[in-house]
Every structure is written in structure tokens, then in C-alpha cells.
Amino acid sequence: MKKLILLLSTILLIINVNAQKITFTANDLAITGDSFSMLKIQYDSTNMLSINDVDPFAWDFSNIIANTEDIVNILSKDDFPELASLPDGTMVMEQDEQSYICLNLNGDLLQMLGLLVNLNGTWTPLIFPEPQNVLHMPLTIGEGGSSEITFPITGTPEDFGFEIPFHDSVRFDINVLATTMVEDTGTIQTFQYSKSAFKVANTTIFSVDIWALPSFGSWYLFQENIVADSTKLLQFYNPEYGIPMVEVGLTWNDSILSYKMMDEDAQSIVGTKSGDINVYPNPIAARKNLYFTQKLKNISLYDITGRLIIQHEGIYKQIEIPNLPDGYYILKAEKPFITKRIVVDN
Numbered sequence: 001m002k003k004l005i006l007l008l009s010t011i012l013l014i015i016n017v018n019a020q021k022i023t024f025t026a027n028d029l030a031i032t033g034d035s036f037s038m039l040k041i042q043y044d045s046t047n048m049l050s051i052n053d054v055d056p057f058a059w060d061f062s063n064i065i066a067n068t069e070d071i072v073n074i075l076s077k078d079d080f081p082e083l084a085s086l087p088d089g090t091m092v093m094e095q096d097e098q099s100y101i102c103l104n105l106n107g108d109l110l111q112m113l114g115l116l117v118n119l120n121g122t123w124t125p126l127i128f129p130e131p132q133n134v135l136h137m138p139l140t141i142g143e144g145g146s147s148e149i150t151f152p153i154t155g156t157p158e159d160f161g162f163e164i165p166f167h168d169s170v171r172f173d174i175n176v177l178a179t180t181m182v183e184d185t186g187t188i189q190t191f192q193y194s195k196s197a198f199k200v201a202n203t204t205i206f207s208v209d210i211w212a213l214p215s216f217g218s219w220y221l222f223q224e225n226i227v228a229d230s231t232k233l234l235q236f237y238n239p240e241y242g243i244p245m246v247e248v249g250l251t252w253n254d255s256i257l258s259y260k261m262m263d264e265d266a267q268s269i270v271g272t273k274s275g276d277i278n279v280y281p282n283p284i285a286a287r288k289n290l291y292f293t294q295k296l297k298n299i300s301l302y303d304i305t306g307r308l309i310i311q312h313e314g315i316y317k318q319i320e321i322p323n324l325p326d327g328y329y330i331l332k333a334e335k336p337f338i339t340k341r342i343v344v345d346n
Contacts (some may be wrong), residue, residue, distance in 0.1 A: 009101040032091055077102065082125045086113055091319070102127075108137050117208070119172075119226065122161030126153060126174055144181035148193075151176065169213040170222065177205040200235045290319050296333035 075089035077083040083102060089106045090113060100116040114127035129151050153172045157164045164170070183199045212222035295317050301310040309329070312319055 032074050032089070073102075080115060080123070082123050085125075085127070092116070103130065106131070108138070113205075120161045120237075125151075126172070141184060143184050144179070146177070146179040146220060148178075149176040163211055164222070166215050167212050168215055170210040171213070171219065173209045173211065175205075175207050175209075179203045202235065225287075229275055290315050290321050297317050298334045300332045302330045302332070315339075 004314045022074075023024055075092040075094075077086045077088075077092055080092065080100075083090065083092065087104050088100060090102055092100050092102050094100050095115075097117040102113040102116065104111050104113055111133055112128070114125060116123055116125050118124075128149055132147060132149060151174055153174065154169060157167055157170050160170060160172070162170060179202070181201045207225050209221065210223045210226050211219045212218050260323035295315050297315050298313055299310070299316055299319055300308060301319075301321065302308055310319065310321060
């Protein structure tokens, strides 16, 4: 099923891999009503590596905070009364619990129309004065650019869910700075398939300041950065899906903040390889035994996604671990109770 490429400032491309031409066109985009699975892994970023140093044998899985799986739906502007003024066919996708992004396909141009943001409990449309070109399809490696959007939205405090006594108006100053670069090609590697993909780097800075106008006086800065969002993303795209199959979120110092895997079956994706980025190793067909220095009861083995790989009830001093890719895994057991990181290295 086609899925959506609806992340802020995303550029795609034409690539050649193994003499096969792979093209992402406007026809590869999803439409409203489509949905896909998303498995997200978050980390304590204080002890993570630089993105340039990512290596399958250097991940510290003890920093895993939580694994969450969700279904992301591509919504229509008709689902939101606040977006009634937007063109028919506008695609709306949730960015987080407090904001949605609105995009529209205009010929071969995917344009960003604005955002729907929860401000103080009121859903407020922040619609750009003019549609912003996000990507032109198809594009090539090396293309990209930067754009800055600044504009105000003015209304009464009640329009935005605020109660400010003795004030007639409020103004939202909205600033968006987005940079995108199509970098190179790589491979999405899963247990089920190996697909050519391309790597896209995104940086987005989004902020909103509130100015207030009292009944007697002049405009003043009421609250700075009421909405502030800064993201750096490294994404791997495949034309068959129309969405970033794998996405690595970074903090501003380039340490890893989150890792997302997206697919019809999110758990089927186990890794990526591209250039100097080596998140996971390739799956292999191997069969080994895991030995213990003492007997363990009720043994479970998990991969980085939190997916249960092997489970043995009973008492064992060794177990067989079939068909596992190289990398780190989490071993859990009872009597004695242990949670131990192990390495599969073929």
C-alpha cells in the first residue's frame, strides 16, 4: 500500500543502484485515508554516540527508555473544521500530540500550507501567507536548499483560547527555518527483504512568540517561544513506500535521540546500512548455541525493538539462537533474575 511522505522539508530523488533506475515521482505519494505502522525507540541521549560514529557494535542498549508502536493515519483537511479554508485534497498528518502538518500536491510540487497547533488548549491553524514548496519530484542527489518563513497572525485573546484582562489583541509571530539535503543512497535491510533507499538530511527550527496589545498602550512581548520545536532528522526513503522507512532523530549536538521504523509491519524492519551510517548489520542465516556459566530459568531474548525473539520455559544451561543477525540483544531470565546485554558476532 502506498504511504505518505509528510515530514517537514523532505526532498526525494532519482537514483541508480545496481544499474536499476529508481525514481520517486508524484504518483508514489500516498493519499488521505492511507495508514502505516510506526515503531519508535527512544534513548537517553546523554550517553549516545555521535551520528558519525554509529556502529552496530557500539550501541548502548541499556539507555532504552521505551518502545512504542502506533498506527499513523493520513487525514483529510475535512476532518478538522479549523482547516476548512485549505484546498480539497490537503493531506494532514500528526507530528506529535500538539501539532499537525498540512501539505498539498500541486502538480509535481508537494507544498506545505501550514500547521495546526494546540495553543493553550485551543487548536489554532497557522496557515502560511503563500504555500511553501517542500519538494519537486523527481529530484537528484545533491539537491536541496534552505527556506525561512516569517509571518504574523493577529486576533483577539479569545480567538486563541487566552484570557488576558484589559487586552484587545494578540499577535503570533511565527518563524520557520527549514534546510534539506539529498545526500546519497543506501539499503534498507530487513529479515524479509533488502531494498534500495536514499538518505535525506533535514533540519527544522520552528518557533512562535506572542505579542499583546493592551486597551491602553502599545504592543509588547507577552510570551517568547510559546511553541518551540527544533529537529534534525536522518531519513531513509524507498519509492515503494512513499514514507521514510527508517528515521533517526538527533539532538543538536548530533547524539541520537530517537529511532523510528515504519512499515506495514513495523517489526519486520531490523536495520539500515548506508555509506558511513551503519545502524544495524545485515541479517544472516546462522545458527549458534548460547552457553551460561550457571543454570537459568525461563529465558527470553529480545532485539533492540523490544520484540521477543526466543522464549524458553524451564531450566537451561545453554540455548540455541537460530537465524540472528550480528548485533546486541537483551537476555532476561528468572532464578537468578538477570537482564544482560549479549553480542551475536558471526
